[in-house]
Amino acid sequence: MFTDEEISIFFEELEEKLQVISDNLLVMEKGGSSPEAIQEIFRAAHTIKGSSAVMGYEKMSALTHEIENIFDRLRQGRLVVSKELVDTLFEALDTLRALKEEIVASKNETADIVGITARLRECALSCEAGSAAGEAAAAKDAAARKILSEEKGSVPQGGASRPVAEEVELSDVEEAMVREAEVRGYQAYWVKISIDPGCQMKAARAFLVFETLQQVGEIIKSVPPAEDLQDGKYESGFDVLLFTQEDAGQVKNLIFSIAEVIDVKIQQVRASAAAADGDHSGRATAGAAFSQRVQEQSRENIKTVRVDVQKLDALMNLVGELVIDRTRLDRFVGVFESRYDDELAESIQEISSHLGQVTNNLQEEIMKARMLPVAYVFNRLPRMVRDLAHKMGKEVDFVIEGRETELDRNVIEVIGDPLVHLLRNSIDHGIEPPEERVRLGKPRAGKILLKAAYVEGQIVITLSDDGRGINPAMVRKKAVEKGLLTAEAAARLTDKEVLDLIFTPGFSTSADVSDVSGRGVGMDIVRNQIEQINGSVEYVSVPGAGTTFTIKLPLTLAIIRALMVELGDQVYAFPLSNVVETLALRPGEIRRVRHSEVIVVRGHVLPLIRLAQLFNQESAQNNPDERVFVVILGSGEKKVGVVVDRLLGEQEIVIKSLGSYLGQVPGLSGATILGDGSVALIVDARGIVKEGSGEEAFYATG
Amino acid sequence: MGVGSNADRMMQAVVFNLADQVYAVDINDVLEIIRPETITRVPGSPDFVEGVIKLRGRVIPVIDLAGRFGLARTAPAAENSKIMIVEAGGATVGMVVDNVAEVLQFSREQIKPPPQIVTGRETAYLKGIVLAGERLIILLDVDRILHEKEKEALEEAAADA
Numbered sequence: 096m097f098t099d100e101e102i103s104i105f106f107e108e109l110e111e112k113l114q115v116i117s118d119n120l121l122v123m124e125k126g127g128s129s130p131e132a133i134q135e136i137f138r139a140a141h142t143i144k145g146s147s148a149v150m151g152y153e154k155m156s157a158l159t160h161e162i163e164n165i166f167d168r169l170r171q172g173r174l175v176v177s178k179e180l181v182d183t184l185f186e187a188l189d190t191l192r193a194l195k196e197e198i199v200a201s202k203n204e205t206a207d208i209v210g211i212t213a214r215l216r217e218c219a220l221s222c223e224a225g226s227a228a229g230e231a232a233a234a235k236d237a238a239a240r241k242i243l244s245e246e247k248g249s250v251p252q253g254g255a256s257r258p259v260a261e262e263v264e265l266s267d268v269e270e271a272m273v274r275e276a277e278v279r280g281y282q283a284y285w286v287k288i289s290i291d292p293g294c295q296m297k298a299a300r301a302f303l304v305f306e307t308l309q310q311v312g313e314i315i316k317s318v319p320p321a322e323d324l325q326d327g328k329y330e331s332g333f334d335v336l337l338f339t340q341e342d343a344g345q346v347k348n349l350i351f352s353i354a355e356v357i358d359v360k361i362q363q364v365r366a367s368a369a370a371a372d373g374d375h376s377g378r379a380t381a382g383a384a385f386s387q388r389v390q391e392q393s394r395e396n397i398k399t400v401r402v403d404v405q406k407l408d409a410l411m412n413l414v415g416e417l418v419i420d421r422t423r424l425d426r427f428v429g430v431f432e433s434r435y436d437d438e439l440a441e442s443i444q445e446i447s448s449h450l451g452q453v454t455n456n457l458q459e460e461i462m463k464a465r466m467l468p469v470a471y472v473f474n475r476l477p478r479m480v481r482d483l484a485h486k487m488g489k490e491v492d493f494v495i496e497g498r499e500t501e502l503d504r505n506v507i508e509v510i511g512d513p514l515v516h517l518l519r520n521s522i523d524h525g526i527e528p529p530e531e532r533v534r535l536g537k538p539r540a541g542k543i544l545l546k547a548a549y550v551e552g553q554i555v556i557t558l559s560d561d562g563r564g565i566n567p568a569m570v571r572k573k574a575v576e577k578g579l580l581t582a583e584a585a586a587r588l589t590d591k592e593v594l595d596l597i598f599t600p601g602f603s604t605s606a607d608v609s610d611v612s613g614r615g616v617g618m619d620i621v622r623n624q625i626e627q628i629n630g631s632v633e634y635v636s637v638p639g640a641g642t643t644f645t646i647k648l649p650l651t652l653a654i655i656r657a658l659m660v661e662l663g664d665q666v667y668a669f670p671l672s673n674v675v676e677t678l679a680l681r682p683g684e685i686r687r688v689r690h691s692e693v694i695v696v697r698g699h700v701l702p703l704i705r706l707a708q709l710f711n712q713e714s715a716q717n718n719p720d721e722r723v724f725v726v727i728l729g730s731g732e733k734k735v736g737v738v739v740d741r742l743l744g745e746q747e748i749v750i751k752s753l754g755s756y757l758g759q760v761p762g763l764s765g766a767t768i769l770g771d772g773s774v775a776l777i778v779d780a781r782g783i784v785k786e787g788s789g790e791e792a793f794y795a796t797g
Numbered sequence: 798m799g800v801g802s803n804a805d806r807m808m809q810a811v812v813f814n815l816a817d818q819v820y821a822v823d824i825n826d827v828l829e830i831i832r833p834e835t836i837t838r839v840p841g842s843p844d845f846v847e848g849v850i851k852l853r854g855r856v857i858p859v860i861d862l863a864g865r866f867g868l869a870r871t872a873p874a875a876e877n878s879k880i881m882i883v884e885a886g887g888a889t890v891g892m893v894v895d896n897v898a899e900v901l902q903f904s905r906e907q908i909k910p911p912p913q914i915v916t917g918r919e920t921a922y923l924k925g926i927v928l929a930g931e932r933l934i935i936l937l938d939v940d941r942i943l944h945e946k947e948k949e950a951l952e953e954a955a956a957d958a
């Protein structure tokens with residue numbers, strides 16, 4: 096009965112509000128009864144309650160109703176915050192998330208809310224204000240409310256209010272709110288909306304009208320009541336009381352933009368002077384809070400527009416084409432200049448360079464538009480850290496820096512899992528139990544710092560802890576025990592190489608396997624996921640003092656720098672992030688080890704792969720005495736040399752997929768369009784390194 | 798309403814030549830027809846994939862229809878040869894054809910089922926045979942041409958393993 100768009104709006108809002116609740120619960124847990132946090136949660140719960148009821152999710156609505164109740168009482172100082180209450184609220188939040196997941200998956204709510212509802216009530220009972228501690232908290236709360244009241248009181252009272260138009264009947268409460276809104280610079284409108292009588296989805300239309308109006312203001316009241324509208328129980332239309340800063344015409348246009356709205360009548364509502372003397376003291380908090388909210392909302396509305404990701408992708412695609420054409424133009428300019436030496440050539444040079452600049456800027460701006468603050472990933476971490484620390488009996492002081500750092504949304508989607516994994520490892524293996532830390536002379540609570548920053552056109556995320564660190568000797572021992580390599584081979588590795596072993600599949604440093612981490616599938620997957628998006632992960636560790644992981648990520652996945660090479664009559668691109676260096680070798684420098692070719696680069700033996708052989712293609716290089724060009728590719732700590740015909744140079748390329756029809760082609764990761772309009776294939780450098788550097792070859796380096 | 802049912806009965810198809818045969822595909826499956834351009838060979842792809850070309854900012858695969866049917870191509874690049882861009886089931890693919898002849902309109906009643914006795918790989922891709930006057934035109938099922946491939950590729954992979 097709801098359109099996909101309506102449903103997606105609902106889920107977006109739901110996720111946003113659940114995050115608000117989660118964040119503020121964490122604040123409450125640290126800072127006791129922060130009035131702002133309580134207010135925020137109250138509002139978020141209230142919103143979820145309303146919208147989930149509209150969508151027909153009764154359990155979610157019922158549970159948020161309980162939460163809202165508790166926060167209403169907290170607001171009023173009738174309850175005090177206790178650890179138990181916060182824990183129970185976290186539990187309730189988890190239940191809400193579970194409900195959400197179920198709705199997303201199957202549109203059904205099966206999770207049980209009876210237990211948690213009962214516990215919430217029980218908790219609320221035991222937290223009633225009255226005890227000594229309760230009194231103090233209540234006093235603090237009251238003080239906070241007083242601030243809000245004063246804030247409201249300092250505003251001059253609107254004097255010249257006219258009586259409300261006859262046909263609009265407002266209760267005292269509503270009048271007080273209207274007056275309050277006027278004082279804050281908002282207009283109150285009585286909006287009569289007529290819906291096409293033949294409308295099939297009356298409930299959905301009403302929902303859309305509400306949703307639209309809430310973008311520009313606040314709906315205070317509706318006739319018939321919202322509950323009836325939600326069920327589509329209205330005749331030819333309905334009325335709402337709206338507070339907004341927009342003018343009547345704009346509101347009208349907005350509503351008319353909704354399908355099947357056939358008429359809109361708007362009338363401004365003014366509070367009567369008599370009501371001003373009425374019971375406004377009691378509404379002061381709500382009123383002030385409300386107008387604050389409207390202000391926040393309208394500020395957001397001016398600043399942002401929601402755009403479908405596909406539109407941005409399409410835009411990016413077009414810019415990609417522009418980049419290609421600019422490259423073509425550059426070539427043309429070169430030809431032009433060599434043939435004609437006059438003003439014409441100069442002008443075209445000018446045009447070309449200006450076009451180049453504009454294209455660059457455009458590319459940058461669109462790339463920025465696709466970016467999201469890394470907070471999207473980071474925000475869900477504090478809660479996870481808290482829960483894990485509880486479970487493991489550790490104390491953790493988790494600090495996040497650089498939340499506002501922006502990343503391409505594709506990158507953001509990928510880094511979540513690796514980060515969670517690294518954090519788990521940190522808490523599970525890194526941070527010592529509190530007693531042990533005290534014994535070692537460290538603070539009881541371990542410190543974990545997660546930081547994101549721009550460094551040289553890359554995003555660098557560091558995750559450091561002050562735990563026990565990773566001991567090379569332990570790693571060496573474990574690796575041998577797990578049969579990853581022989582004791583002799585292990586002894587030959589440098590400490591750095593040993594530390595790299597934790598990225599080997601099947602390795603886990605944990606002494607006992609827990610359900611938190613240490614299933615031995617971790618670090619290799621972390622590295623894999625990060626390298627898939629052309630990123631890298633490294634770490635340094637000081638035994639006893641902690642470990643720092645450094646993840647470097649590209650700003651975007653759509654455009655990369657690449658080394659262009661030629662093989663036969665085809666051009667191939669190697670992602671520059673995987674190119675270590677290029678060499679020109681005499682054929683004599685290529686050696687044979689058993690049946691494979693190797694080269695020696697500064698004392699290291701690297702396996703050698705001939706691209707022509709790999710791709711089963713004719714090489715133009717037939718003279719056995721000529722120098723051969725070798726591209727050294729690296730992924731992680733492994734390297735291989737790849738023989739190509741000719742090196743063409745570096746270039747920025749736009750990555751295109753080979754399409755669903757061809758799917759995954761071994762050895763290739765995509766294609767790109769060159770300046771001359773032909774297609775060049777992008778070599779899957781990581782895949783080649785993995786294939787090429789057998790374990791044997793790798794450990795022969797020593 | 799009368800117009801609708803008439804349109805339902807009629808269909809248009811793009812008629813082309815390939816290896817001395819006359820074929821046609823439903824015009825709704827054809828996105829456009831372009832002059833041949835440099836095809837970049839893709840190593841490691843199935844034999845009937847000639848390579849990839851760029852098409853308005855996208856990279857799309859080009860298949861050798863004759864090879865797909867197990868027919869020998871007459872001349873590797875005939876003077877009139879074209880690349881016909883077709884789309885079905887979300888995949889956009891180019892097909893090299895020797896010559897694009899015409900757009901033919903005919904009624905659906907003119908489509909006859911392929912004779913039972915005709916076998917061979919191409920029958921799997923047939924929608925039917927169109928009787929247009931004296932001519933017999935083989936109407937291809939683009940959807941199958943594009944998607945049977947996955948099945949085969951899977952079978953091949955299974956056989957290799």
